[in-house]
Amino acid sequence: MPGIYLHIPFCKQKCHYCNFYSLASLKYRDVFVNALLKEMHLRNDYLQGKHIETVYFGGGTPSLLSIDEINRIVIEISTLFHLDSQAEITLEANPDNLSPEYLQALKSRTAINRLSIGVQSFFDDDLRYLHRVHDGNHARKAIEAAKQTGFDNMTIDLIYGIPTLTTEKWGKNLSLFFEYDIPHLSSYALTVEPKTALQVLIDKQKLKPAKEDETLSHFEILLDQARQHGFEQYEISNYALPGFYARHNSAYWLGGHYLGLGPSAHSFNGHSRQWNVKNMKQYIESETVDRIVLEKEVLTKSQQYNEYVMTSLRTIWGCNAEHIQNVFGEEYVISFRQKIHKYVEGQKIVQKGNRFTLTDAGKLFADGIAGDLFVDKG
Amino acid sequence: MENIRNFCIIAHIDHGKSTLADRLLEFTGTVSKRDAQAQVLDDMDLERERGITIKSHAIQMDYEQDNKKYVLNLIDTPGHVDFSYEVSRSIAACEGALLVVDATQGIQAQTISNLYLAIEHDLEIIPVLNKMDLDNAMPDEVKDQIVDMLGCDEEDILEASGKTGYGVDKILETIVSQVPSPKGDPEAPLQALIFDSVFNPFRGIIAYFRIFNGEIKKGDLVKFVNTGKEYNADEIGVLRLKQEPRKVLRTGDVGYIISGIKTSKEVKVGDTITHVENPCTTIIGGFEDVKPMVFAGIYPTDADDYEELRTAIEKLQLNDASLTFEPESSLALGFGFRCGFLGLLHMEIIQERLDREFDMSVITTMPNVSYRVVTNKKETVEVHNPSGLPEQTYIDHIEEPFIRAQIITRTEYIGPLIKLCLDKRGELKNQVYLTTSRVELTVDMPLGEIVFDFYDKLKSISKGYASFDYHISGYRPAKLVKLDILLNGEPVDALSTLTHQDNAYGLGRRICVKLKDLIPRQQFDIAVQAAIGAKIIARETIKAVRKDVTAKCYGGDITRKRKLLEKQKKGKKRMRQVGNVEVPQQAFLVVLRLND
Numbered sequence: 018m019p020g021i022y023l024h025i026p027f028c029k030q031k032c033h034y035c036n037f038y039s040l041a042s043l044k045y046r047d048v049f050v051n052a053l054l055k056e057m058h059l060r061n062d063y064l065q066g067k068h069i070e071t072v073y074f075g076g077g078t079p080s081l082l083s084i085d086e087i088n089r090i091v092i093e094i095s096t097l098f099h100l101d102s103q104a105e106i107t108l109e110a111n112p113d114n115l116s117p118e119y120l121q122a123l124k125s126r127t128a129i130n131r132l133s134i135g136v137q138s139f140f141d142d143d144l145r146y147l148h149r150v151h152d153g154n155h156a157r158k159a160i161e162a163a164k165q166t167g168f169d170n171m172t173i174d175l176i177y178g179i180p181t182l183t184t185e186k187w188g189k190n191l192s193l194f195f196e197y198d199i200p201h202l203s204s205y206a207l208t209v210e211p212k213t214a215l216q217v218l219i220d221k222q223k224l225k226p227a228k229e230d231e232t233l234s235h236f237e238i239l240l241d242q243a244r245q246h247g248f249e250q251y252e253i254s255n256y257a258l259p260g261f262y263a264r265h266n267s268a269y270w271l272g273g274h275y276l277g278l279g280p281s282a283h284s285f286n287g288h289s290r291q292w293n294v295k296n297m298k299q300y301i302e303s304e305t306v307d308r309i310v311l312e313k314e315v316l317t318k319s320q321q322y323n324e325y326v327m328t329s330l331r332t333i334w335g336c337n338a339e340h341i342q343n344v345f346g347e348e349y350v351i352s353f354r355q356k357i358h359k360y361v362e363g364q365k366i367v368q369k370g371n372r373f374t375l376t377d378a379g380k381l382f383a384d385g386i387a388g389d390l391f392v393d394k395g
Numbered sequence: 396m397e398n399i400r401n402f403c404i405i406a407h408i409d410h411g412k413s414t415l416a417d418r419l420l421e422f423t424g425t426v427s428k429r430d431a432q433a434q435v436l437d438d439m440d441l442e443r444e445r446g447i448t449i450k451s452h453a454i455q456m457d458y459e460q461d462n463k464k465y466v467l468n469l470i471d472t473p474g475h476v477d478f479s480y481e482v483s484r485s486i487a488a489c490e491g492a493l494l495v496v497d498a499t500q501g502i503q504a505q506t507i508s509n510l511y512l513a514i515e516h517d518l519e520i521i522p523v524l525n526k527m528d529l530d531n532a533m534p535d536e537v538k539d540q541i542v543d544m545l546g547c548d549e550e551d552i553l554e555a556s557g558k559t560g561y562g563v564d565k566i567l568e569t570i571v572s573q574v575p576s577p578k579g580d581p582e583a584p585l586q587a588l589i590f591d592s593v594f595n596p597f598r599g600i601i602a603y604f605r606i607f608n609g610e611i612k613k614g615d616l617v618k619f620v621n622t623g624k625e626y627n628a629d630e631i632g633v634l635r636l637k638q639e640p641r642k643v644l645r646t647g648d649v650g651y652i653i654s655g656i657k658t659s660k661e662v663k664v665g666d667t668i669t670h671v672e673n674p675c676t677t678i679i680g681g682f683e684d685v686k687p688m689v690f691a692g693i694y695p696t697d698a699d700d701y702e703e704l705r706t707a708i709e710k711l712q713l714n715d716a717s718l719t720f721e722p723e724s725s726l727a728l729g730f731g732f733r734c735g736f737l738g739l740l741h742m743e744i745i746q747e748r749l750d751r752e753f754d755m756s757v758i759t760t761m762p763n764v765s766y767r768v769v770t771n772k773k774e775t776v777e778v779h780n781p782s783g784l785p786e787q788t789y790i791d792h793i794e795e796p797f798i799r800a801q802i803i804t805r806t807e808y809i810g811p812l813i814k815l816c817l818d819k820r821g822e823l824k825n826q827v828y829l830t831t832s833r834v835e836l837t838v839d840m841p842l843g844e845i846v847f848d849f850y851d852k853l854k855s856i857s858k859g860y861a862s863f864d865y866h867i868s869g870y871r872p873a874k875l876v877k878l879d880i881l882l883n884g885e886p887v888d889a890l891s892t893l894t895h896q897d898n899a900y901g902l903g904r905r906i907c908v909k910l911k912d913l914i915p916r917q918q919f920d921i922a923v924q925a926a927i928g929a930k931i932i933a934r935e936t937i938k939a940v941r942k943d944v945t946a947k948c949y950g951g952d953i954t955r956k957r958k959l960l961e962k963q964k965k966g967k968k969r970m971r972q973v974g975n976v977e978v979p980q981q982a983f984l985v986v987l988r989l990n991d
Binding site for chain 1: 736941942954956960
């Protein structure tokens with residue numbers, strides 16, 4: 018399960034809802050790539066020589082990288098780490114970057130074997146609301162070109178609950194997705210994160226906020242459609258045909274270890290999590306000072322437990338009482354069983370043996386239920 | 396006796412009383428500049444920070460003039476409306492008063508009412524214009540105000556600056572020459588006035604007194620007339636920077652007595668001390684048994700801290716006899732105490748002291764005043780809690796406390812201020828122009844209207860330029876109804892209020908709307924209702940939450956999300972359960988927050 022995440026913090030423009038670290042300028046592009054390679058050298062023992070099974074180029078907009086830059090990065094990884102020959106190597110891409118030529122080069126000249134296209138919607142007004150660079154036409158063209166190039170393992174993002182997105186339009190977005198015969202979909206509700214442009218614009222009443230009822234009905238349609246087309250909702254915001262689960266992302270929910278490279282990237286080794294500085298200038302200095310500026314938290318047992326509950330509950334594998342017993346002990350499993358009981362009775366959770374998973378109704382309250390199951394001590 | 400001068404300082408908050416007092420102490424060598432902590436007289440942290448002298452203290456100074464030695468006793472006075480009785484007792488212990496007025500601000504309402512008290516007690520008034528060092532001092536205008544008030548000559552007004560020490564020498568000279576020495580009969584039976592008391596953890600309650608007639612010796616058997624309790628004068632002495640024991644204190648002296656008194660209730664400010672053998676024939680007039688007028692429930696935030704809260708309140712009561720408490724329980728809040736305070740500021744101070752000195756986190760319910768309920772059988776019951784009201788059918792009528800309030804303001808705010816008072820069921824009694832630009836309003840109004848958002852409105856209407864003072868003037872019958880708040884049909888006892896019939900509908904509606912804001916949405920609809928008896932008069936619905944998440948959660952989101960959920964869980968733990976509804980603490984103070 019061990020994986021490497023690479024944060025490519027550049028964008029042509031910032032999307033209103035995005036709270037990831039990213040710069041709307043390519044000024045530092047060259048030094049950044051060098052610093053990223055340097056960081057790999059500095060931290061090549063983080064995963065303790067384990068086989069790397071997944072590599073994920075996230076961002077930001079990784080599709081702004083040139084073919085050569087991608088190759089330099091992947092080659093460095095394979096030199097410094099044990100990169101599995103069957104590794105899943107994903108590139109997040111914005112539709113407007115995916116020209117047939119670029120796609121062709123990705124396919125034939127790089128090790129990228131999975132594409133994640135940030136479509137979000139096929140309608141121009143939704144994309145304008147989100148302040149995306151691309152339009153609906155770009156989105157369709159990119160998907161078609163990717164398919165033509167032979168990227169079978171592909172996923173797209175679709176956001177629902179956008180105030181401009183009517184239920185009818187949402188239905189059309191989904192139909193288009195299913196028509197394209199793509200094996201994986203990431204789909205989540207538009208979330209107003211603190212300190213984003215979206216929050217400011219909504220507070221200033223320059224943008225409409227989402228309507229809860231519509232968001233809910235979008236979610237219901239999504240669950241229904243996904244089922245009809247044979248997709249499994251293997252995590253609250255991820256849907257796939259059998260055999261196409263995202264291996265990299267699944268590791269996040271299953272407690273896998275990962276090394277995050279690039280500014281703001283998070284790393285996790287089972288008992289501590291650390292995140293690099295969210296500052297390009299400080300990050301690129303690491304090349305000269307041989308040190309990455311980062312913050313680190315060592316997770317207490319109860320924090321590890323809380324994270325286990327919070328992430329596993331979102332997945333198709335669910336929360337496992339036996340696992341809790343084995344890893345965290347008697348005290349935790351007793352608390353877990355006591356608290357989960359009312360949710361089973363209230364049909365928010367189904368129990369199968371030791372496994373507890375959310376029902377459709379429960380999926381709407383995953384956060385509240387997880388928080389309630391939390392243990393609050395050191 | 397002719398070398399003794401007993402005086403106090405009358406001033407508005409922030410007019411520099413404590414700083415000026417510090418200068419007097421320095422000038423007379425009572426404290427050296429080096430070990431003088433700013434504002435020596437205010438020895439509670441809170442007092443120093445708020446700049447309010449909460450408890451009055453006294454201090455003795457030696458002073459020499461024209462080769463004669465004088466003993467000056469400065470009796471400090473608390474500066475807030477809630478403590479007007481204490482002020483009156485301090486004044487009664489003096490022959491003179493410094494009237495300290497901020498030269499940049501002019502006379503304020505409280506100064507005036509205390510000044511009247513001093514004049515009533517025949518004190519020699521020495522007007523002092525303070526803060527003369529400031530650029531924005533307006534001595535001429537403020538002197539005019541003082542001349543108007545006192546009928547003195549402008550030349551009689553001293554100029555000073557507590558900050559620089561300017562004029563302090565002149566003040567001391569004037570005290571000696573103008574303030575009369577104490578009169579009284581040294582041979583008569585002992586008659587002394589208790590004007591304050593403090594609690595010392597090792598020595599018990601220490602009472603401060605002023606002797607009007609006779610003398611007291613260490614070891615004397617004395618009696619506190621109003622409580623009827625008798626004590627041995629284990630130690631007596633004078634109040635220097637520290638207490639200095641003496642063998643005897645005589646007519647005119649100010650001193651302290653320690654006699655093993657354990658609880659503050661036994662020492663009542665205004666009480667008379669005399670000898671058990673050969674007692675005085677008359678007691679000192681003006682004694683009142685001060686009763687708390689404002690009540691509120693105080694509950695531990697964490698129900699497990701109930702006993703700790705009791706201990707903390709008991710300790711506070713040791714040096715604050717005007718604080719009362721009795722256990723009470725609320726369906727919504729569990730076990731706590733109904734506490735009685737002299738007024739709103741007193742309540743705030745207690746809350747803050749609980750937090751600061753005892754690290755107690757508490758929920759305070761809405762304050763209410765003390766009501767008198769007259770039953771059908773013509774019995775009078777005092778009610779300190781709306782939920783303790785007898786059934787409507789047993790009530791003949793309810794009486795509520797009234798105050799007489801003095802408001803001093805600049806003339807441009809007079810219209811809106813009168814409207815505010817009338818909205819609060821006030822009756823305008825008098826309107827006097829102190830100068831062409833300042834006016835004094837006298838208003839009778841219900842105390843119950845002051846405890847809700849009156850001060851804030853007064854300050855905002857007058858842009859901070861109105862000052863306010865009041866005293867309780869008696870009880871009047873009023874058409875009061877009990878307004879209940881229900882959450883999903885369950886009455887929340889801690890949210891019940893007594894309100895005037897005419898205001899009930901409006902208030903009920905506003906409370907419901909505000910609660911809709913303050914109570915977070917839950918997994919079901921919540922009906923928020925206001926009711927008088929069985930009649931629902933307002934309703935709001937808090938819509939059920941239909942989802943709490945469908946957001947993404949990848950590697951970079953996990954820590955943040957976990958922390959957020961942990962924080963929410965903590966917040967939830969501090970909420971109180973009413974039926975199946977979780978109610979956050981701030982909702983219990985909803986009435987005070989209607990204007991937020």
